[in-house]
Amino acid sequence: MPPATSTAKAEFPWWLAAALALALAAALFIASSDLYAQVFATVAKGIGITVFVTVVAFALASVIGLGVALMGLSSSRLLRQIARFYVEIIRGVPILVLLFWIAFAGAPAFVAAWNALTAPLQSAGYLGELLVRDVSLLWRAIMALTIGYSAFISEVFRAGIQSVEKGQIEAAKALGLTRAQRFRLIVFPQAIRTILPPLGNDFVAMVKDSSLVSVLGVADITQMGKVYAAGSFRFFETYSIVAYIYLILTVGLSLALRALERRLRRQHQE
Template sequence: MAVNAPGKAEKKDFPWWLAAAGAIAVGVAVLIVASDLYSQVFAIVSKGIGITVFVTVVGFALATALGLGIALMSLSGSLVLRQVARFYVEIIRGVPVLVLLFWIAFAGVPLLVGGWNALTAPLREAGVVDELRVRDISLLWRAIIALTIGYSAFIAEVFRAGIQSVEAGQVEAAKALGLTRFQRFRLIVLPQAIRTILPPLGNDFVAMVKDSSLVSVLGVADVTQMGKIYASGSFRFFETYSIVAYVYLILTVGLSLGLRALERRMRRNQARG
């Protein structure tokens, strides 16, 4: 059986795809600087980067918190909590994110507002609170709520699988030492489960960056919406959507590389430990 020379494997594993992608990125950057048209398109599209990042970061943070709660419910000793968690996960995962976005924005939020006003009717009569109107909840926050609900179901399964990957014997040993349920989770389960959870959780984060473009259907001024507005007025569709794709690729590829570096660092720390 042939054995590769020490440096041969490293040469073979050189990320040529990254070098090619980097060369293309630099070429597009030079084009943006050199061309007045591409400079103008980039200036318009880049105004939506802040909204894209805000929607992604806030939506993912809320989805992670909600997903962890759903995962803990699915692992609960209560049959009712387990069934409620399973119902939530299966139903939400079966609805496309775009459909969920429309439902939350135009059906769920009005339903929520109506329910809130009905519950707070005595307080309104007493002058304690004001009536909540549907337009008080911006389309931006409706989009964030929809992404939170949509991704929380997938993240819940990531957490559940990661928690269940920890050996039951370690949990039993911690229980024998007198640790509380919260202490067992914080000190024993979570530090080990995070090694399993991090890669798919990172993939979901990158996926949310891309799915955040769906908020443009509600008129939220993200990268995609700014591109749509410019293209519809200038009819420069090729230039505009090329820049839109470029911006998303910079965000997603950069995040993917950062997450891979974090995973490698965690593996090295685990090997040293």
């Protein structure tokens, strides 16, 4: 029986060719149709907000997730239990429910706490009273996505860090490296190869979940589509365009992340 040579490597990505052909055909159709061109121009105004929400929320979620992961791997039992509590509770709440809670319960609670803590400064005239309406719905949505995804990202970081062989960490200890130096020079550079694929998947997932911010009236792609469809009753055309734009974003990101993974894999093999 002949060996299974690089069939998978040599296999032509017909699915990608079909997807590109459909995307090109759709683009030509949109350009040639006044109606679809108008819908596209309207919905595309929300791309900037979608990208902004996704990038900012993912960056914040990654920072918080890394912190929670390090707490979970700490030698302190208290820190480990706090990290596990945070991860299990946050992961158990649907993103949409968390979005509503942060927007309409968490934000008012934060404003009340802030005003209570800064009451002396407000009385002295150094600070003005913070109102709930001062906290924009955009940032409430960003914080909800940040908190929701930080729990999932922390597990990605934890698994990646634990994948590093303990023997290398012990060798670094023997060389006299501090805990921070071991993490920066030994652990993280190796863990990132394990972390990157699932982290990229979470980023693509956040692009799609960012559509949930439309329930708060944030002017992202989905919200722009909802507004246009409600005013024109062109639901088929509008939501077809919305789906098309999200597909372009997510498939494009997925391909870019796969290319980055292959590049890192080749560098590691060399």
